[in-house]
Amino acid sequence: SYELTQPPSVSVSPGQTASITCSGDNLGDKYTCWFQQKPGQSPVQVIYQDEKRPSGIPERFSGSNSGNTATLTISGAQPMDEADYYCQAWDSSTAVFGTGTKVTVL
Amino acid sequence: DVLLVESGGGLVKPGGSLRLSCAASGFTFSHAWMSWVRQAPGKGLEWIGRIKSNTEGGTVDYAAPVKGTFRISRDDSKDTLYLQMSNLRPEDTAVYYCSTPTSSGYSGAFDYWGQGTLVTVSS
Numbered sequence A: 001s002y003e004l005t006q007p008p009s010v011s012v013s014p015g016q017t018a019s020i021t022c023s024g025d026n027l028g029d030k031y032t033c034w035f036q037q038k039p040g041q042s043p044v045q046v047i048y049q050d051e052k053r054p055s056g057i058p059e060r061f062s063g064s065n066s067g068n069t070a071t072l073t074i075s076g077a078q079p080m081d082e083a084d085y086y087c088q089a090w091d092s093s094t095a096v097f098g099t100g101t102k103v104t105v106l
Numbered sequence B: 001d002v003l004l005v006e007s008g009g010g011l012v013k014p015g016g017s018l019r020l021s022c023a024a025s026g027f028t029f030s031h032a033w034m035s036w037v038r039q040a041p042g043k044g045l046e047w048i049g050r051i052k053s054n055t056e057g058g059t060v061d062y063a064a065p066v067k068g069t070f071r072i073s074r075d076d077s078k079d080t081l082y083l084q085m086s087n088l089r090p091e092d093t094a095v096y097y098c099s100t101p102t103s104s105g106y107s108g109a110f111d112y113w114g115q116g117t118l119v120t121v122s123s
Helices: none
Strands: A008-014 A018-023 A032-037 A044-047 A063-066 A069-075 A083-092 A096-099 A101-105 B003-007 B009-013 B018-023 B033-041 B046-050 B060-062 B070-075 B080-085 B094-100 B117-121
Touching: A008 A018, A018 A032, A018 A083, A018 A101, A018 B080, A032 A069, A044 A063, A044 A083, A083 B046, A096 B033, B003 B094, B003 B117, B018 B033, B018 B094, B018 B117, B033 B070, B033 B080, B046 B070, B060 B070, B080 B094
Parallel strands: A008 A101, B009 B117
Antiparallel strands: A018 A069, A032 A044, A032 A083, A063 A069, A083 A096, A083 A101, B003 B018, B018 B080, B033 B046, B033 B094, B046 B060, B070 B080, B094 B117
């Protein structure tokens, strides 16, 4: 079965840039979405189709996808960005979520 | 505004069954593809399955772990999505979310999520 692997944790200082990777076989051939989830809340989509931002998502969130790796970048991280982040892609008609990354802003 | 409200969760014994509902509003439900996603306590997101709109065949795709024991259906007259779960096991304990890609224009997205409903499988 298809798997998406993320680093368990990423730390970033406020105002700095955080990059979260998502690795999967030929992931660049698929569209990737990214989700932010804060404790006790439902996930929120922050990127879809590799690089598109939904309405209301700050410009500091950006995405890219090439080869075997997709990347979510938070430019100028804010304390409010501290959360779990999940990547997601479709393998045929099956949705696969990544293992998740806890982003700490301190 | 788009609103998804899950209900039907609760405590069920191993081997039991449960039906979850997801009431939708704020968009044309009959045109929407809908998914169920679950999250076990302290764990990551796990996709359960997706149902297409009836105008696009109403096809349902399932994740391998639930195929044969979970069934997704929809009632467009009630703007409601269902998840029928049978032969439940303790490892099915999770918060269950419904989601829809109704605004991005990309059918593979998960644009909106409900608040989730907790299912606990325990004796």
